[in-house]
Amino acid sequence: MRVLAVNSSPRGKNGNTEQLLQAFLRGAQSAGAEAEVVYLKDKKINHCLGCYTCWFKTPGTCVHQDDMPELLEKRRRSDILVYATPLYVYTVSGMMRDFMDRALPLAMPHIVKYGNRYGHPRRYAEDDKVTRVVLVSNCGFPDRQYFSGMLETFRILCSSPFNQLSGAILCSGGALLGIPQARPHIQWYLDACESAGREVVESGLISPSTNAVLEKDIADIESYVKQANEQFDRVLGLSRPV
Numbered sequence: 001m002r003v004l005a006v007n008s009s010p011r012g013k014n015g016n017t018e019q020l021l022q023a024f025l026r027g028a029q030s031a032g033a034e035a036e037v038v039y040l041k042d043k044k045i046n047h048c049l050g051c052y053t054c055w056f057k058t059p060g061t062c063v064h065q066d067d068m069p070e071l072l073e074k075r076r077r078s079d080i081l082v083y084a085t086p087l088y089v090y091t092v093s094g095m096m097r098d099f100m101d102r103a104l105p106l107a108m109p110h111i112v113k114y115g116n117r118y119g120h121p122r123r124y125a126e127d128d129k130v131t132r133v134v135l136v137s138n139c140g141f142p143d144r145q146y147f148s149g150m151l152e153t154f155r156i157l158c159s160s161p162f163n164q165l166s167g168a169i170l171c172s173g174g175a176l177l178g179i180p181q182a183r184p185h186i187q188w189y190l191d192a193c194e195s196a197g198r199e200v201v202e203s204g205l206i207s208p209s210t211n212a213v214l215e216k217d218i219a220d221i222e223s224y225v226k227q228a229n230e231q232f233d234r235v236l237g238l239s240r241p242v
């Protein structure tokens, strides 16, 4: 089983999202999957122009000449697609948004009813398989309510017969992921990410027991906020804390 993970943090391998992603991939690999990570910050991906050339003038081919065709090929070959993004303004980061928009050439323009929703069929018949989709994200605020809009986007995206939302790892208080001294206190969360990776490969879904762990806050909310604000005051040299 092939896993394609797309990391859209501008901080790439040094980011907090990467910590969750690597734990997930360790689990997936331990269950026998092959995994590849694409760092969007290292790729040239232009914005979609909304010209629909890829639908009507040169079907399947975008007007832009950039790195996206290579990524679409990787995406078509994957069985599990991991969207790994920091939460930016309550949704995916801009680079992820461009990656998602630029998948338009893989769809046909027709509007088809799947269950109780409409969607676009896939362009290539050989792509008519179920891709397991996993969302991996973290945010700077201390609680998980801010992920709700992004999660809903992925629920709708995966309501077609071609995409199954296998699970979501949504970690609030994400600043802790990048602090080495915090590691012993949050290892339990990374262990759950690893279990999630194994489970998605083995059964297609993150299990309810692993989900129950992933839905916990990684730190006490009030102490996280207090420590973060004290740190900001130190860095800014503020004599009168906000």
Ligand SMILES: Cc1cc2nc3c(=O)[nH]c(=O)nc-3n(C[C@H](O)[C@H](O)[C@H](O)COP(=O)(O)O)c2cc1C
Pocket (backbone or CB within 6 Å): 009, 010, 011, 012, 014, 015, 016, 017, 018, 085, 086, 087, 088, 089, 090, 091, 138, 139, 140, 141, 142, 146, 174, 175
């Ligand atoms: C432009 C920008 C927008 C952000 N928006 C949010 C947000 O809406 N909610 C939140 O809790 N954190 C927000 N953050 C904080 C990031 O989600 C957080 O720093 C995260 O750990 C970054 O992950 P990374 O290191 O993988 O890039 C934002 C950060 C930036 C730079």
